Amino acid sequence: MKYVTHPLISPESLEERKYQLTVALQALERNTMVVLPTGLGKTAVALLVAASRLHNEGGRVLVLAPTKPLVEQHLRFFQRLLVLPGTTQDQPPPFVMFTGETSPEERAEGWRSARVAFATPQAVKNDLIAGRYTLADVTLLVVDECHRAVGNYAYVFIAERYLKDAAKPLILAMTASPGGVREKIQEVCEHLAIGHVETRVETDEDVRPYVHEREIQYVPVQLPTTLAQAVKTLQEQLTRRLRYLAGLGFSVPKPEALTIRSLNQLNAQIQDRIRHRDRTAYQAASVYAEIMKLRHAIALAESQGSGALRRYLEKLATEGAGTGASKASRRLAQDPHFRALAETASGWTEELHPKLGIVGSLVRAQLGAYPESRIIIFATYRDTVQLIADHLKSLGIPAERFVGQAAKDAERGLSQKQQIDALRRFREGEFRVLIATSVGEEGLDVPSTDMVIFYEAVPSEIRSIQRKGRTGRHGAGKIIVLVTKGTSDEAYRWVSQVKERAMLAGMKTLAARNLQPASAPGAPRGQLAIDAFVPAGPEITVDDRETSSRVVEALSRAGARITLHRLEEGDYAAGDRILVERKTSRDFMDTLVERDLFGQLRALAASAPRPVLIVEGPDLYSVRDVNPNAVRGALSAIAVDLGISVFFTRDEDDTAEMILTLARREDGEPGDRKLHPHKTYRSAREQQEYILASFPSVGPRSARLLLSHFGSLAAVLSADEAALREVKGIGEKTARSIAGILREPYR
Numbered sequence: 001m002k003y004v005t006h007p008l009i010s011p012e013s014l015e016e017r018k019y020q021l022t023v024a025l026q027a028l029e030r031n032t033m034v035v036l037p038t039g040l041g042k043t044a045v046a047l048l049v050a051a052s053r054l055h056n057e058g059g060r061v062l063v064l065a066p067t068k069p070l071v072e073q074h075l076r077f078f079q080r081l082l083v084l085p086g087t088t089q090d091q092p093p094p095f096v097m098f099t100g101e102t103s104p105e106e107r108a109e110g111w112r113s114a115r116v117a118f119a120t121p122q123a124v125k126n127d128l129i130a131g132r133y134t135l136a137d138v139t140l141l142v143v144d145e146c147h148r149a150v151g152n153y154a155y156v157f158i159a160e161r162y163l164k165d166a167a168k169p170l171i172l173a174m175t176a177s178p179g180g181v182r183e184k185i186q187e188v189c190e191h192l193a194i195g196h197v198e199t200r201v202e203t204d205e206d207v208r209p210y211v212h213e214r215e216i217q218y219v220p221v222q223l224p225t226t227l228a229q230a231v232k233t234l235q236e237q238l239t240r241r242l243r244y245l246a247g248l249g250f251s252v253p254k255p256e257a258l259t260i261r262s263l264n265q266l267n268a269q270i271q272d273r274i275r276h277r278d279r280t281a282y283q284a285a286s287v288y289a290e291i292m293k294l295r296h297a298i299a300l301a302e303s304q305g306s307g308a309l310r311r312y313l314e315k316l317a318t319e320g321a322g323t324g325a326s327k328a329s330r331r332l333a334q335d336p337h338f339r340a341l342a343e344t345a346s347g348w349t350e351e352l353h354p355k356l357g358i359v360g361s362l363v364r365a366q367l368g369a370y371p372e373s374r375i376i377i378f379a380t381y382r383d384t385v386q387l388i389a390d391h392l393k394s395l396g397i398p399a400e401r402f403v404g405q406a407a408k409d410a411e412r413g414l415s416q417k418q419q420i421d422a423l424r425r426f427r428e429g430e431f432r433v434l435i436a437t438s439v440g441e442e443g444l445d446v447p448s449t450d451m452v453i454f455y456e457a458v459p460s461e462i463r464s465i466q467r468k469g470r471t472g473r474h475g476a477g478k479i480i481v482l483v484t485k486g487t488s489d490e491a492y493r494w495v496s497q498v499k500e501r502a503m504l505a506g507m508k509t510l511a512a513r514n515l516q517p518a519s520a521p522g523a524p525r526g527q528l529a530i531d532a533f534v535p536a537g538p539e540i541t542v543d544d545r546e547t548s549s550r551v552v553e554a555l556s557r558a559g560a561r562i563t564l565h566r567l568e569e570g571d572y573a574a575g576d577r578i579l580v581e582r583k584t585s586r587d588f589m590d591t592l593v594e595r596d597l598f599g600q601l602r603a604l605a606a607s608a609p610r611p612v613l614i615v616e617g618p619d620l621y622s623v624r625d626v627n628p629n630a631v632r633g634a635l636s637a638i639a640v641d642l643g644i645s646v647f648f649t650r651d652e653d654d655t656a657e658m659i660l661t662l663a664r665r666e667d668g669e670p671g672d673r674k675l676h677p678h679k680t681y682r683s684a685r686e687q688q689e690y691i692l693a694s695f696p697s698v699g700p701r702s703a704r705l706l707l708s709h710f711g712s713l714a715a716v717l718s719a720d721e722a723a724l725r726e727v728k729g730i731g732e733k734t735a736r737s738i739a740g741i742l743r744e745p746y747r
Contacts (some may be wrong), residue, residue: 008051013081019206023198024048031171034180035199042174043077046142049172057168059139061116066145068099068416075118084115098123108132115639119153126547128161129556130700135162136362146173149191156191157553163193216479224352233303233341236296241287248280267696275622282625291326302487303456304384305353310345317342355482356391363397363433366451377435385435392433399433427548454481538663539572541565554656569607574663579608583619589624592634607639611644616655688713697737705729
């Protein structure tokens with residue numbers, strides 16, 4: 001075996017593969033997208049390009065990946081193979097890893113010493129927005145799973161900032177599957193300023209020697225009679241609702257041609273009529289919600305089984321009986337056909353779908369013949385993952401689930417630390433079967449995975465390719481797809497195959513021509529003017545939960561000096577006085593109807609002298625079926641009773657411009673600003689209440705309670721925490737806050 005020879009690559013550590021060297025040489029010339037099937041060494045290409053840039057250009061390398069397990073995987077690979085001269089044990093490590101779990105202070109400190117940084121994009125985006133470091137000396141930006149660089153994903157912002165700030169920018173974008181929609185591929189290329197595409201498939205001449213045989217087997221599964229009858233009942237209910245919408249004048253698809261695309265088109269018709277104040281459209285929207293619930297129930301019955309369907313029907317029945325249930329949930333729960341089906345399903349104690357038994361047989365047969373095998377089973381839903389895990393354990397087969405972080409209903413997710421540990425133990429053979437949701441589709445580095453089982457077919461070419469790539473990486477592998485006959489499983493199988501072919505054809509077309517976009521880096525840059533290093537924008541404090549919004553990106557692009565901080569109230573603060581709450585039109589109406597909008601805004605008004613509410617998006621009257629006079633009354637109360645200024649904006653960019661205007665005005669106001677605007681008509685009583693109400697956690701009501709109890713402002717300010725807690729209506733938190741601020745030294 002021949003190995004790559006390079007001053008920065010450990011000797012005899014990286015196998016020399018001609019196609020990887022060819023791709024890397026092309027990627028050193030311009031911003032490049034590399035499309036390689038999983039297992040053909042995208043990370044090896046990234047290492048080759050990184051070593052060349054560090055050796056020839058210096059600076060540092062930033063490697064981005066969407067999840068912590070994938071970031072950690074890249075870090076391990078580079079640490080093992082990349083040799084950086086001049087580093088000693090006394091120096092800080094040249095490799096650092098940043099994720100959301102790393103504190104901002106640690107990230108800023110680590111960046112100063114690192115030669116190669118590995119990070120999740122959101123962490124880097126937050127750091128750039130907050131000005132903790134810049135990308136000026138980054139000579140290579142590696143973007144893994146680059147097909148995510150669409151819409152408002154953090155990759156888009158980081159790439160834009162990198163191309164603007166870096167002295168010697170170069171982007172290497174990598175994916176196994178960029179998608180089959182040409183427009184989406186083009187969007188990714190534009191966002192990352194891609195000038196060239198390098199793609200290889202397993203049948204290419206220079207790739208074929210490194211590809212191991214993969215056998216793909218589709219296993220037909222017969223839907224049991226009981227479940228088939230349940231599907232028929234659900235389809236009849238769905239058909240009745242489609243006929244109802246047709247009666248309202250909507251163009252509806254035939255039940256047998258009900259696809260996500262056709263449903264989206266139907267929803268677009270409904271939303272268009274809502275915008276034109278057609279009152280029947282609100283009823284149509286509610287019926288559409290029922291259709292979506294019924295369609296999901298059908299999919300569960302066909303592809304997942306009786307257990308998943310039973311739990312979903314129980315959930316719908318419980319939702320429909322609740323006090324806060326939507327009209328769609330209530331109507332569905334009261335439908336006699338639905339209730340009869342739910343009652344029948346409650347008696348299903350054993351799993352009726354044959355898939356579960358087939359999976360058990362396949363796994364037992366594989367481990368019986370090859371005890372050292374590692375097997376990955378993919379399932380779309382967490383309930384199914386747990387069901388499979390329990391079934392395999394009942395057969396005496398050690399198996400573990402691999403799911404995302406978020407908790408779903410009563411089930412806890414896996415933290416990123418738990419995900420990394422599970423992959424390590426699976427890789428080391430502590431258990432033989434890993435059962436994963438879509439979180440396991442991207443970037444799993446699991447050597448010698450001998451079998452991959454799809455519990456159901458998936459309609460996405462990206463997900464299908466990524467799942468298949470989990471086997472055949474280091475030896476022959478087997479892929480088995482379970483397909484329930486006559487159901488969406490069959491349709492999804494053919495859809496994914498067609499999309500895969502379209503994607504490969506599209507990539508060959510893109511690779512055959514120059515993609516150099518207008519935004520790609522061109523001529524060498526001269527020295528930056530000194531004022532480029534001086535922040536000129538106003539200071540704005542942003543709640544750290546707002547960083548996923550495009551508003552924050554727009555503020556950063558406009559030069560605002562941003563501080564990320566957890567705000568008790570509001571989303572944006574400008575100076576000492578202006579506090580902004582941002583709500584979309586939909587959120588405003590939902591909070592008004594279903595939650596405590598006025599309680600939230602009272603807290604905002606009590607927290608700042610000049611509170612501001614920005615309502616962003618379409619006309620308020622078009623987003624929900626609410627009496628317009630009720631909306632006008634709410635807006636009047638917000639402005640007049642609460643003293644909150646209300647502004648309306650078109651979109652996130654318009655919102656950012658409004659916040660910038662407010663902040664610039666606050667920055668530019670002459671004189672020493674007062675925290676509390678003086679009003680000469682206040683009585684002594686009002687002034688006493690006003691002074692006390694300015695304390696943290698104290699509003700007008702608490703101020704009156706305290707003054708009534710102690711008799712004077714001086715007596716309140718002299719009281720200790722224990723005395724403050726004795727006042728009826730004053731909680732421990734408020735008492736502690738008052739006592740603490742009074743005794744805190746002024747620094």
